[in-house]
Amino acid sequence: MKRVRILHLSADFLWPAGDGGRLRSIAQLRVLSSLAEVDGIDLFYLCEEQISRDRRAELERAIPKLRVLEPVFHPVHLFRHRRYVPRVAALRILRGVPYMAGKWHSPSVRRALRRELAGRSFDVVWINGLGMAYYLPLVRELLPTARVVLDQHNVESDRFVDFALRQHGLRRLVAQAEARAATQYERELLRSVDAVAAISESDARAFRALAGVEPRVVPHVVPLAPAVKRDSNAPxxxxxxxxxxxxxxxxxxxxxxxxxxxxxxxxxxxxxxxxxxxxxxxxxxxxxxxxxxxxxxxxxxxxxxxxxxxxxxxxxxxxxxxxxxxxxxxxxxxxxxxxxxxxxxxxxxxxxxxxxxxxxxxxxxxxxxxxxxxxxxxxxxxxxxxxxxxxxxxxxHALSTAQTAVRELVGLRDERQASAVDLARLQGATVPA
The missing domain is CATH 3.40.50.2000 (Glycogen Phosphorylase B;)
Structure with missing residues (x-):
């Protein structure tokens, strides 16, 4: 059985999982961890606050096989850290880097990635959302043989298109230009990775139309919670x-x-x-x-x-x-x-x-x-x-459905399908596409 080590890149420390983005990310980590072929997952992440050893250990206990690396500071919510705004503006004006990409630019993040990956190897790099995909060229340089999966939570450029539609006058013209740049950036990234994960069939259709790629839909896995007694009379x-x-x-x-x-x-x-x-x-x-x-x-x-x-x-x-x-x-x-x-x-x-x-x-x-x-x-x-x-x-939203999709994304053949294909080849049959 093929053994796999995974580097998981996230623009956020994912614990506690209190919002939709974190819940999705944790669910995906649990699916990856559940695969027998996966030996371990290293989590490289950005944060705006101090992450204690206790919080990191709590996340490691929640996800088997997970190793949480040291936190790396980055102003994820840019306008809460206004001293970084000129850097993003300069990238946009001087180099044409769209805001969607420029907000993730950081020499310190690049140094941290180089430091963590020095002398190490991974079979798969799982990029959790478009933010960390900004570092795809560096990932390709440091891990040239790794399979790179981009796990998309949304069609991110659609947010810029939606924003532009709600603007007027000069603001609308500027917003439309930014939406075009964001759309082109997302298209290029979708085409640059080895596999794309989508959260729904509607998003998968959008990615096909945008970039001509063939995403794999991974349903969000939701285990049922224990039943609770409710106060049925309180409005x-x-x-x-x-x-x-x-x-x-x-x-x-x-x-x-x-x-x-x-x-x-x-x-x-x-x-x-x-x-x-x-x-x-x-x-x-x-x-x-x-x-x-x-x-x-x-x-x-x-x-x-x-x-x-x-x-x-x-x-x-x-x-x-x-x-x-x-x-x-x-x-x-x-x-x-x-x-x-x-x-x-x-x-x-x-x-x-x-x-x-x-x-x-x-x-x-x-x-x-x-x-x-x-x-x-x-x-x-x-x-x-x-x-x-x-x-x-x-x-x-069953685990088994998600496991099948994730296996394909990380380059593992489904054992039942693989056995049928191998048997057909031994018998000299034509294997259907």
Whole structure:
């Protein structure tokens, strides 16, 4: 049996897995680790904060075969570290490097990669998202024989296209130019790696159209969580998501402004807990929220590691999202914990779900509010939706399906398929394509 060592490149320290991007990354690491042929995985990652040995050890305990390397600082959220903005601007103006690429430029990251890879060899380099793909030329130089896999969470250039469409005047012209540069950059990277992983069939179609590559869809693996006892009488909603992600931020703001007043009109005692990091904070560390969020019934919780507790005490989760990118991991997490969901059309993007079956899908305020009220006031409706969501996860997001896809991505033949092919060759038969 072929043995494989993997270098995993990530633009973020992935633990705790509190948002969709981290949840997806951890799920992929678990799939890689589950393959018998994989001997070990080294995680090279960027961070904006100190990562203690205890946190690194906690991640290593969570993922068998994983070795977490020393942290490497990089201003991932560029505009929180404004002294690095001129460097990115200079790359754009003087060398034509698009913002999508230039924000990852760092001599210190290059030095750290050279240091970690000196005298070492890996069979596969798994690039977790487009950010770390900026270092693909260096990876090819240092590990010329390694198979390079680009694991795409979204069609990243689509975000720039979407942003440009929402601008006006000169800002729109500038944004359109940046969107074209981002699209070309993503196209070139997709064509430069050995294999591309997509999170959904809709993303895979987009990558085919963009770059003429043939991605492999790896479904997001979602194990069912232990059943919990719920307070079925409390009209309590929750939201959980990364509020630095603009589609999330726009969705929550829309809900608070347009939908929440309608819900409260029908259910005056309804409450909403908003859990998620990303809002600015005051001198005392309290989140600064838009006015529409600071109304009766809404509580801002900030980042919570005990998200399962939030789910357990809630009757329904809202997942309003505007911007169809990748898939909404938060929906799958809600399904996992048995909490019914009301989402928008963009929130359901990339998932083979039907409104009224696994979740409610509505994008108009009145309809969204009506579905929220329907679920809050009917234990039977919640139970039926919970059961259908569980079935969906078992059918569409199983570990075995993901393992087959990942084996192909890293260059391992499926043993059953390999045996059939080898037998056919021994018998002199023509092997079907």
């Amino acid at each position: 309590r909603l929750c939201y959980a998501g990364n509020l630095t992600w603009e589609p999330n931020l726009r969705g929550v703001d829309w809900f608070c402004r347009e939908v929440w007043p309608l819900v409260r009109r029908r259910l005056p005692h309804a409450t909403l807990d908003i859990a998620g990091a990303g809002l600015p904070t005051d001198a005392e560390g309290r989140q600064i929220a838009p006015p529409a969020w600071r109304v009766p019934g809404i509580t801002l919780l900030g980042f919570r590691r005990d998200i399962a507790t939030i789910y357990a005490r809630s009757a329904v989760m809202i997942a309003p999202l505007f911007g169809a990118f990748g898939i909404s991991i938060k929906l799958l997490e809600a399904f996992r914990y048995g909490i019914p969901v009301v989402t928008t059309l963009d929130g359901a993007w990339g998932l083979a779900i039907t409104s009224g079956c696994e979740a409610f899908i509505e994008s108009e305020p009145a309809a969204f509010a009506a579905r929220v009220v329907d679920l809050l006031t009917s234990a039977q409706a919640r139970a039926q939706m919970r059961s259908r969501a569980y079935s969906y996860l078992e059918e569409q």
